[in-house]
Amino acid sequence: MTLSVRTLPLILIAFAGLAACEPAKTPPAPMLAVATIDGVEISEPRLRVPPNGRDVTAGYLTLTNSSNKPQKLVGASSPRAERIELHAHLKGADGMAQMRQVEQVEIPAKGTAVLAPGGxxxxxxxxxxxxxxxxxxxxxxxxxxNRKVGFAMPVVENPTQETEGDKGHSGHQH
Structure with missing residues (x-):
C-alpha cells in the first residue's frame, strides 16, 4: 500500500478520533475507613518495618473529620510497643528539618489530617x-x-508508597 501526501493527514485524523474514544480513566478508589470515632474516619494505616532490626519505627494514617467541629488526636498506644508518640518534622532555628514530639494533631472540621512520611x-x-x-x-x-478507638495497622516494607492521602509527600528515615 502506497501512501500519498494527501492520505496521510486523513489517517492521522482517523487515529486521533479513535484515541478520543478511549474509555475515561477510572478515578482513584475512595479511602476505606478501618475505624471511626465521633465523625473521624481512620484510613490508610501502615507501619514501617523497623529499619536494620531496630525496635523503633514510624506509623502513618489519614484522619478525616466529617463533623462540624475540629477534633484532636492526643495520643496512641499498642500492647506490642513500650510507647507511641505523636511526631512532626519541623524546621529548627537553623532552618534544618528536625523531628519533634507534638502534643496533639488537630483534624479540622470537615477536613483531613495526614500522617505521612516527611510530616x-x-x-x-x-x-x-x-x-x-x-x-x-x-x-x-x-x-x-479520652475517647479511644483501636484498629490494626498492616506492616509494610516501604511506607513511602503513595496512598491517596499522602500525594506529594516524600519519604524519610528515622
Missing amino acids: LHLMVFGIKEPLKPGDSFTVELTFEG
Whole structure:
C-alpha cells in the first residue's frame, strides 16, 4: 500500500478520533475507613518495618473529620510497643528539618489530617517482637476527652508508597 501526501493527514485524523474514544480513566478508589470515632474516619494505616532490626519505627494514617467541629488526636498506644508518640518534622532555628514530639494533631472540621512520611507521624518505640511485611500491628488512638478507638495497622516494607492521602509527600528515615 502506497501512501500519498494527501492520505496521510486523513489517517492521522482517523487515529486521533479513535484515541478520543478511549474509555475515561477510572478515578482513584475512595479511602476505606478501618475505624471511626465521633465523625473521624481512620484510613490508610501502615507501619514501617523497623529499619536494620531496630525496635523503633514510624506509623502513618489519614484522619478525616466529617463533623462540624475540629477534633484532636492526643495520643496512641499498642500492647506490642513500650510507647507511641505523636511526631512532626519541623524546621529548627537553623532552618534544618528536625523531628519533634507534638502534643496533639488537630483534624479540622470537615477536613483531613495526614500522617505521612516527611510530616506528622506516629513514632513507635520499644517494639516487643520483630515485625515483617504482612504482619498486623494493633494500635489504639486517643482523642481529646479520652475517647479511644483501636484498629490494626498492616506492616509494610516501604511506607513511602503513595496512598491517596499522602500525594506529594516524600519519604524519610528515622
